[in-house]
Amino acid sequence: MPSHDFRSPRLFVEADLSEGQAVPATPVQANYLLNVMRLGEGDTVLAFNGRDGEWRCDLVKPAKKKLDLLPHERARGQTPPADLHYLFAPLKHARLDYMVQKAVEMGAGVLQPVMTQHVQASRLNIERMRANAVEAAEQCGVLSIPECREPVKFADLIAGWDRSRHLIFCDEREDAESPIDTLRALPQGPLALLIGPEGGFSAEERRALQAAEFVTAISLGPRILRADTAAVAALAVLQASIGDWRGD
CATH class of the missing domain: 2.40.240.20 (Hypothetical PUA domain-like; domain 1)
Incomplete structure (x- = not known):
């Protein structure tokens, strides 16, 4: 520490x-x-x-x-801002506040809301999101405030994706194999993590993700997690296996 x-x-x-x-x-x-x-x-x-x-x-x-x-x-001294992009389907107020705070604590450098077909909250207060990011950074020793971006539609996100950044998405239908083994098999490079809404990704969205060569699906185990719980679990697994927890 x-x-x-x-x-x-x-x-x-x-x-x-x-x-x-x-x-x-x-x-x-x-x-x-x-x-x-x-x-x-x-x-x-x-x-x-x-x-x-x-x-x-x-x-x-x-x-x-x-x-x-x-x-x-x-x-x-100033450290470089975190490069991990955290993408999420917006939740309702209290749970969204919690999720944003935990994402900052877990090392997210960009917070990108994604409007999926089953999204819970169709409107998002970016200033509130940034206020929660600031509060989390103040409390946990982070030296940079993550970039809080405007929401983007799922289809636009995939169509305009920077192929140099690998996208990891948590798929509740993926076989419950070790996500650590899957992540460690990825080539080195910039990463993004996508968490879907409470209702999961639609069939169309899952097909789009599975067809993209820059996407890897991981499982978070045999239980269905709430979206805010999944955020913490997925960020912990990613940081421990191929992120900044390794210390190498």
Whole structure:
């Protein structure tokens, strides 16, 4: 486990971060730090923006109703954003929030909603999705916020796919063989993972996936998993077998 500071509050900021350059806290951040965390002037927090690494910042109050973050030391250098694309059929609010947060924790670098034939939620709030991604990144030590993309229709996704990125989809009808063996047999290269809706992929969608040479189907075992559970299980299997958990 890397040596990170897990005790100090972490905040994502849009502004550039450099020593001595004050960054104004948003009203929401100021309320969280001053009223929820009960911090005050001179206390230290961590800030990151996805570009300049993670910085230790002192809290400074230039005025009664203002709060600044004053960077004084870079705690961690910037790491490249995760390259794993996570594709999913949108769920209803609470379960979608959970799924987005867990995907960020599990190392997704792109969050791509896909509108399938059996999708549960036909409308999606991208700002809410990004807010959940930011919250997860703040809490789990991630230095970059995943890209949150607009929804795309399933047919358009497959038609416009970048063939250099291999697509793995979790097929509830696939024989319950070891997904680890299947994944380790894949050639090295950029990856994407696709999780379908609660009702599963339609017959037409499954045929399109099975016919594409850039797609590999895996099983997640003998039980039918809910979509949010399948997301965590599939990301764990992928990261452990051919992802960034291997440490090689």
